[in-house]
Amino acid sequence: MCGFVCLWNLDDEELASRMIRKMEHRGPDALEVLRPRNIPVVMAHARLAIIGPDNGAQPIYQGDDILVVNGEIYNHSDLRAILGESAFQTRSDSETVLHLFRKNALRWVSRLDGMFAFVLATPDRIIAARDPLGIKPLYVAHIGEGLAFASELKAFDGVDVAKIEALEPGVMFDSQAGMRRWYRMPQGAADPEPGIDEELTWRELRLVLEEAVAKWMVADVEVGSFLSGGLDSSIIAAIAARQSPKRLKTFSVGLAGSPDLIAARRVAGYLGTEHFEHAFTPEEAADVLPHVIYHLESADIDLVRSAVPTHFAARLARRHVKAVLTGEGADELFAGYSYHHAYIDRPRELADELTRSLGTMHNINLQRVDRVTMAESLEARTPFLDRELIDFAQSIPATLKLRRTDPASPESTGPTTEKWILRKACADLLPHDLVWRKKAQFDEGSGAVTALGEALQAMTGSATPLDRAAEGAVYESLLRQSYSDPDRIINAAGKWVANRVSVAVA
Structure with missing residues (x-):
């Protein structure tokens, strides 16, 4: 987990350093500020080493690309196997973002599974994206003709910007292609389909x-x-x-x-x-x-x-x-x-x-x-x-989530029981009265x-x-x-x- 700052078309290392130091708490293990010679960007990163602690320093600067990431990519091992281990220079999960981008697939960002926000820059392009739910934050502001990205609002305090906006969850900004929504929340199901087997449903949920x-x-x-x-x-x-x-x-x-x-x-x-x-x-x-x-x-x-x-x-x-x-x-x-x-x-x-x-x-x-x-x-x-889990849970009918129950039943929390199917799915994990305890x-x-x-x-x-x-x-x-x-x-x-x-x- 980390915090980062990215200044695009803003050649100001001192500003990047000042902004990242307001977020040192996000990453006390290492703090780096980097201005590559061939890319119009300054990137700063405060690192909390969780995966690849020995050689996962950021920004990740390889060839004509530079990247900062906040979060965790949980399917990074699978992506490494697909992309080819020889392409990687670190053990960091964040490096998978860079190599997926280089594959140039149309929906490459959708292959990332985890909680993340990142900014990736090339000599003529900058890309920023955020995970589906917005677990990890990302803010952006215009400074003159340039853009400033940061993980927290406090990084902008005292900086002369007109307006700060949050990049929406599940959205990618591309300076060449504009904004697009790469993830949409699946619509929740209401009534069960005919013949639904409740036990099979909660067992699969488990x-x-x-x-x-x-x-x-x-x-x-x-x-x-x-x-x-x-x-x-x-x-x-x-x-x-x-x-x-x-x-x-x-x-x-x-x-x-x-x-x-x-x-x-x-x-x-x-x-x-x-x-x-x-x-x-x-x-x-x-x-x-x-x-x-x-x-x-x-x-x-x-x-x-x-x-x-x-x-x-x-x-x-x-x-x-x-x-x-x-x-x-x-x-x-x-x-x-x-x-x-x-x-x-x-x-x-x-x-x-x-x-x-x-x-x-x-x-x-x-x-x-x-x-x-x-x-x-x-x-x-x-x-x-x-x-x-979100995809599966959203496919479960609402009638199995909030259920009218018999107050005399030992599995009742009252006239209605919230999270009924979750309780059923995990009933064997905890004492009975704790499973059916009111929230x-x-x-x-x-x-x-x-x-x-x-x-x-x-x-x-x-x-x-x-x-x-x-x-x-x-x-x-x-x-x-x-x-x-x-x-x-x-x-x-x-x-x-x-x-x-x-x-x-x-």
Whole structure:
């Protein structure tokens, strides 16, 4: 995992150096700034060495091409075999991008399987692309007649640009061919086809999920797992524990006595993981809040609330590993949020809403996970957002994701059960009551909302809890204090968008 800067038609090494140093946290293992003689570009890269740690330095400069990549290409071994090992000069997974490009196939970028953002330049051309879900960030701005690309918004702070834009997920920009969308989210299925075998469906889902976890654990360093004790992170940890070459390390945070700490401790004991936990306090939450908001690059209330426990989990994990698995994406794939219950009798609308929310993750949860973990030089991996798993999950009827259940049933979480088929697929991995436990939001289960409430009262001297408007004002004030041009950051930051698919009235 890394961070990079690319200046195209801008001969300014000092600017590139200044921008990349604002993102050194993304890659503390090596920092390089390179201006090739034959290409009108300056590239800078901060590296967190995960694959090919000994000889995978970037930028990768070979012949008339130069490349910077942020992320991981999980099918790089297969691509090496296809492209020919003799073409490669490093063990880095990122080098596959360069050789795929040189094959000149029409849809070469679609061969990349993983989470990534990259910029590739030749003497007369520049290409930039981003992974299907936008797990890895990429921003671009015009500076005079040139272009500036960077992995985080903070790289542009204090730089004279008119507007910063995010390259959309699944999009490629080519200075010769323009913009094109190379990936489109498959539309979710609503009703089951006649004769569908539910058991065969959830058994296949289990295999696809196991394959995704195995793929996203590929690394030359040890990979751990966040563990909140909820369904999603517990499933990932359970599968990873079976596949890990050594005893899996798991990490949990929360207020002392919080539901997440208690549940995670139980799951870790059941799985036999090497478990680490940190009980944070309201005072600690107050202390880290400016740091979290600066790195989050957003003052969105809900993002900040979930970013605080993510920060503590990332800081804890980084003491032991360089990469962790997370459960992000399961709620969007399998109808895990409480608001989804309103769609119980409207499978078409539910399927459409899940498809919509998957397409907006880059602006919300994925921004939080990337920024807050990378602030601690930790790589977060999201197996639920594997392309093959997304394709399969989207083919599963919405009626098998959110299911009306009998409250008397031991497999019921209430009048309706969210993520029903995911629970069925993984029922043997965890204790029965944990598999069918009701979902709690990360910020609620960890106690972060309570901690932040107390922290904000202490920070402001308020005698009563702050309402949402006052809470948001504190977060925005902290963000404004962190940047020389805060409006530019605020305007470009991801935001929760209230454009959910409406539920039709019968």
